[in-house]
Amino acid sequence: MENKKLIRERFLKIRKLLKKNYIIESSEIISEKIIFFIQKNNLKNIGIYISNEYEIDTKKILFFCLTNKINIYIPRCEINENKMIFKKIKNLTYDLEKNQKLNIIQPIEKCESLRNAKELDAVFLPVVAFDNTLMRIGSGKGYYDRWFNENEYKGYKIGLAQYTQFSNKKIDANNFDVKLDEIVSENNLPNSFLENNQSFI
């Protein structure tokens, strides 16, 4: 039985109860870790998202990339086709608009599209909940799963999530579900936490 829907609802509810300060503080720590990872691995092209008020705030990472000439690609959703494409943004004001239907911020149509998924070194994903096999639950329309399945992407898949988004109930996976390589959280996850017992950040 598919349990994603129930787990998603539960964690969306929890997310709304969190103190704003906790979100701000955990976003700070997570951003520092991501920036360190980008520098250490000399990443040049990354896929990332524009956060809403409940998600890990990506602003600091975006500023870091813009000032260090690291190319930033943000998903733009085509609702009718149930698809998203990554577009390069160069400016956090002029290159973005609100997708009114989905209530997310995305690149404007005329931004340059990513030509080949292989060009991305890492994709940093929003997460609603995750489990100890690094299975991810997202916003529930399957945009990321579809993108990973339809594109030949070989880079890192890294979820940004608070500790409080950990589900100790295992998430049922479909065959199209894509597992993350890593979750970056404000706490170090205990050694025994991950099935493969390893972390590269």
Ligand SMILES: Nc1nc2c(c(=O)[nH]1)N(C=O)[C@@H](CNc1ccc(C(=O)N[C@@H](CCC(=O)O)C(=O)O)cc1)CN2
């Ligand atoms: N910041 C951010 N950008 C992202 C995602 C995300 O989770 N967060 N996505 C991750 O996949 C994609 C968009 N996926 C979405 C999936 C579902 C809904 C959604 O359910 N929206 C509500 C309406 C808006 C609202 O009331 O909040 C809905 O349709 O009922 C929105 C976006 C691409 N960009």
Ligand SMILES: Nc1ncnc2c1ncn2[C@@H]1O[C@H](COP(=O)(O)OP(=O)(O)OP(=O)(O)O)[C@@H](O)[C@H]1O
């Ligand atoms: N590769 C795919 N091909 C066809 N349908 C898919 C694919 N991936 C996801 N879906 C469909 O999309 C819907 C939502 O999927 P799922 O619950 O995995 O979303 P999610 O991973 O939480 O959301 P998102 O990736 O947008 O953050 C499901 O109805 C699923 O059948």
